[in-house]
Amino acid sequence: xxxxxxxxxxxxxxxxxxxxxxxxVDVSESGQPLSDRLSQWLSWTDAITLxxxxxxxxxxxxxxxxxxxxxxxxxxxxxxxxxxxxIATACAPDAxxxxxxxxxxxxxxxxxxxxxxxIRQRYLxxxxxxxIEIGELRGRVRRVLAAKTPDLARLAVLDASxxxxxxxxxxxxxxxxxxxxxxxFERLRTAGQPQADAPPESAARTTQPTSxxxxxxxxxxxxxxxxxxxxxDVRFQPVDGLLAALRTR
Numbered sequence: 001x002x003x004x005x006x007x008x009x010x011x012x013x014x015x016x017x018x019x020x021x022x023x024x025v026d027v028s029e030s031g032q033p034l035s036d037r038l039s040q041w042l043s044w045t046d047a048i049t050l051x052x053x054x055x056x057x058x059x060x061x062x063x064x065x066x067x068x069x070x071x072x073x074x075x076x077x078x079x080x081x082x083x084x085x086x087i088a089t090a091c092a093p094d095a096x097x098x099x100x101x102x103x104x105x106x107x108x109x110x111x112x113x114x115x116x117x118x119i120r121q122r123y124l125x126x127x128x129x130x131x132i133e134i135g136e137l138r139g140r141v142r143r144v145l146a147a148k149t150p151d152l153a154r155l156a157v158l159d160a161s162x163x164x165x166x167x168x169x170x171x172x173x174x175x176x177x178x179x180x181x182x183x184x185f186e187r188l189r190t191a192g193q194p195q196a197d198a199p200p201e202s203a204a205r206t207t208q209p210t211s212x213x214x215x216x217x218x219x220x221x222x223x224x225x226x227x228x229x230x231x232x233d234v235r236f237q238p239v240d241g242l243l244a245a246l247r248t249r
Contacts, residue, residue, distance in 0.1 A: 015230035019177065022184045022223055041169045049161050072144045072246055076239055079137045083130055083232055090126055091225035093218070116182045119224075123178045126228060131171070134235050138163065141242045148246070155245055159238065174231060181227065185220055192216030 142156035192215065 087228040091221045120178045188216040
């Protein structure tokens with residue numbers, strides 16, 4: 001009961017709460033301030049780079065120069081929608097490749113996977129797609145900020161430094177998700193297997209063969225989609241922060 005209460009009390013991003021619910025990993029709240037956690041993730045060279053970015057004078061703004069193309073809000077909305085569509089297609093049982101947008105749509109998940117290897121590869125490919133697309137978008141939004149005001153230009157420089165400093169740590173942490181889902185997949189598959197204790201002669205009395213239930217696979221697909229969408233939200237947080245700064249100016 002205490003274990004269940006601890007999980008119900010867990011706060012934080014939806015991704016953490018989902019993984020805590022789907023896996024057997026016991027997650028507890030961190031008592032460390034964010035600044036202390038960041039100090040453990042950043043090397044001394046990263047600290048120097050960030051300190052330089054904070055202390056440097058704001059980059060000069062060229063009068064009359066504006067980024068060419070759609071506004072930042074539209075760019076972000078389109079990339080997020082394309083990635084969400086790609087996630088839905090990757091987790092659908094019968095969808096076909098296709099669709100627009102820059103984010104490649106993954107092939108549909110097989111109806112009866114033999115093992116978890118193919119699904120794990122599908123998740124990794126989706127992670128790679130998100131990293132590339134959101135990374136490029138983040139750079140474009142920084143260029144929009146850099147053309148606005150000196151303060152926003154400084155924020156763009158600081159964000160670029162943070163992305164470089166924390167990128168490897170982010171890949172390591174998010175890269176553990178497919179392995180965590182693998183244990184959940186095997187648990188669902190084992191629970192969904194038909195019982196093998198029926199007498200042999202019972203098969204002769206069956207007029208039509210019965211296929212094993214795929215309810216467990218449907219449940220896994222839905223949960224995998226929820227985890228990917230929650231991961232998308234986490235990956236978009238730096239972009240959302242840049243947009244929030246842009247709206248205040």
